Amino acid sequence: MPIVKNLSRAVSQLLQSSGCGCGISIVPVRCIGVSPRQVASDASFHSVSFSESDHPRVLITGGLGQLGVGLAKLLRKRFGKNNVILSDIRKPADNVFYSGPFIYADILDYKNLREIVVNNRITWLFHYSALLSAVGEANVPLARAVNITGLHNVLDIAAEHNLRLFVPSTIGAFGPTSPRDPTPDLCIQRPRTIYGVSKVHAELMGEYYHYRYGLDFRCLRYPGIISADSQPGGGTTDYAVQIFHDAIKTGKFQCNLKPDTRLPMMYIDDCLKATLEVMEAPAEALSMRTYNISAMSFTPEELAQEVQKHVPELQVTYNVDEVRQAIADSWPMNFDDRNARRDWGWKHDYDLPELVTTMFSFLGSDSRIAQAN
Ligand SMILES: NC(=O)c1ccc[n+]([C@@H]2O[C@H](COP(=O)([O-])OP(=O)(O)OC[C@H]3O[C@@H](n4cnc5c(N)ncnc54)[C@H](O)[C@@H]3O)[C@@H](O)[C@H]2O)c1
Numbered sequence: 001m002p003i004v005k006n007l008s009r010a011v012s013q014l015l016q017s018s019g020c021g022c023g024i025s026i027v028p029v030r031c032i033g034v035s036p037r038q039v040a041s042d043a044s045f046h047s048v049s050f051s052e053s054d055h056p057r058v059l060i061t062g063g064l065g066q067l068g069v070g071l072a073k074l075l076r077k078r079f080g081k082n083n084v085i086l087s088d089i090r091k092p093a094d095n096v097f098y099s100g101p102f103i104y105a106d107i108l109d110y111k112n113l114r115e116i117v118v119n120n121r122i123t124w125l126f127h128y129s130a131l132l133s134a135v136g137e138a139n140v141p142l143a144r145a146v147n148i149t150g151l152h153n154v155l156d157i158a159a160e161h162n163l164r165l166f167v168p169s170t171i172g173a174f175g176p177t178s179p180r181d182p183t184p185d186l187c188i189q190r191p192r193t194i195y196g197v198s199k200v201h202a203e204l205m206g207e208y209y210h211y212r213y214g215l216d217f218r219c220l221r222y223p224g225i226i227s228a229d230s231q232p233g234g235g236t237t238d239y240a241v242q243i244f245h246d247a248i249k250t251g252k253f254q255c256n257l258k259p260d261t262r263l264p265m266m267y268i269d270d271c272l273k274a275t276l277e278v279m280e281a282p283a284e285a286l287s288m289r290t291y292n293i294s295a296m297s298f299t300p301e302e303l304a305q306e307v308q309k310h311v312p313e314l315q316v317t318y319n320v321d322e323v324r325q326a327i328a329d330s331w332p333m334n335f336d337d338r339n340a341r342r343d344w345g346w347k348h349d350y351d352l353p354e355l356v357t358t359m360f361s362f363l364g365s366d367s368r369i370a371q372a373n
């Protein structure tokens with residue numbers, strides 16, 4: 001970034017020659033090309049240099065949602081239990097608390113987050129905190145704060161401390177004017193939810209910080225994620241998890257989307273595998289910083305038919321939630337992920353039949369355990 005460097009040099013010369021006798025001068029660090037926050041000019045930066053031969057020291061924000069605990073498990077297997085810190089503002093269940101380091105971290109508290117990164121010598125940050133699409137529409141001010149202000153805190157801390165930063169985006173980052181079948185990586189993005197708007201903002205800000213400050217920002221647009229051992233946090237794709245629980249518990253499922261609503265979906269193991277793979281990919285392999293990833297795409301009717309192969313007596317009815325339906329109707333039906341497949345070898349393992357079989361073997365074995373106790 002020669003222009004930035006020249007500008008920085010010129011600004012710092014100007015400041016030095018200004019003869020300001022006010023002791024510690026406060027300069028926008030943006031001018032010296034280190035971090036965009038305003039900090040004291042004599043502050044010492046805790047830029048941990050991360051050697052590729054070392055294990056990263058990982059922090060996961062918003063880690064007690066649908067995806068974070070599974071991610072921590074995968075990363076701990078790879079990098080060691082104590083190198084992966086799970087964090088959230090909620091109280092962890094016993095099994096989570098005793099499975100590895102957990103810490104309270106509110107992403108809206110910049111100072112607290114910075115302290116955690118410094119004290120724990122964090123080198124990689126997975127930023128999972130968010131309000132999802134449906135809960136976001138129900139509380140726009142909170143979604144704006146968590147998804148946008150929180151992201152700003154995370155970006156600044158990541159830039160200041162040389163972190164490798166992963167921020168997930170979503171199919172929800174597209175809108176009704178985007179091509180929907182398939183949706184490529186680069187196309188019109190005019191989402192109509194605060195969730196989608198905040199995710200487009202995250203993609204753009206992360207990429208801007210990458211080009212402007214050299215931040216190692218990496219981002220995947222996840223489809224709707226399906227998991228057996230964790231509950232979704234209030235999204236439009238939640239029905240695709242609920243159907244399994246209801247099929248086992250009551251044999252009845254009421255779907256809040258129309259039967260022919262097609263959306264991209266993915267089993268959690270594929271999603272977490274992709275997340276680790278893109279974080280480990282050599283920088284030279286990444287021709288972009290934000291990638292679509294895809295595995296399958298189905299409608300509620302198609303999912304119900306596959307589930308009925310395992311639970312033939314399942315009765316499915318439809319009671320459409322207008323908010324969720326409008327959101328789903330504006331999202332991609334199929335995701336084009338050819339760039340991820342080409343650049344860093346992305347390949348999914350689970351298609352629809354495999355997903356359904358895996359969900360039932362997981363939930364089935366759980367219910368057998370519950371019955372035995
Ligand atoms: N689950 C999916 O289907 C899906 C799909 C696409 C993208 N994503 C993205 O993946 C990430 C994780 O998704 P998830 O399904 O686990 O979400 P989730 O809603 O289940 O969990 C989000 C977590 O963020 C935490 N949080 C809220 N406010 C916070 C704050 N101020 N400080 C710290 N934490 C806070 C919540 O307590 C919650 O545990 C999100 O960024 C989401 O947008 C998820």
Ligand SMILES: C[C@@H](O)[C@H](N)C(=O)O
Nearest residue numbers: 132133170235236237
């Ligand atoms: C798709 C995703 O971002 C989330 N599951 C939602 O529906 O909001």
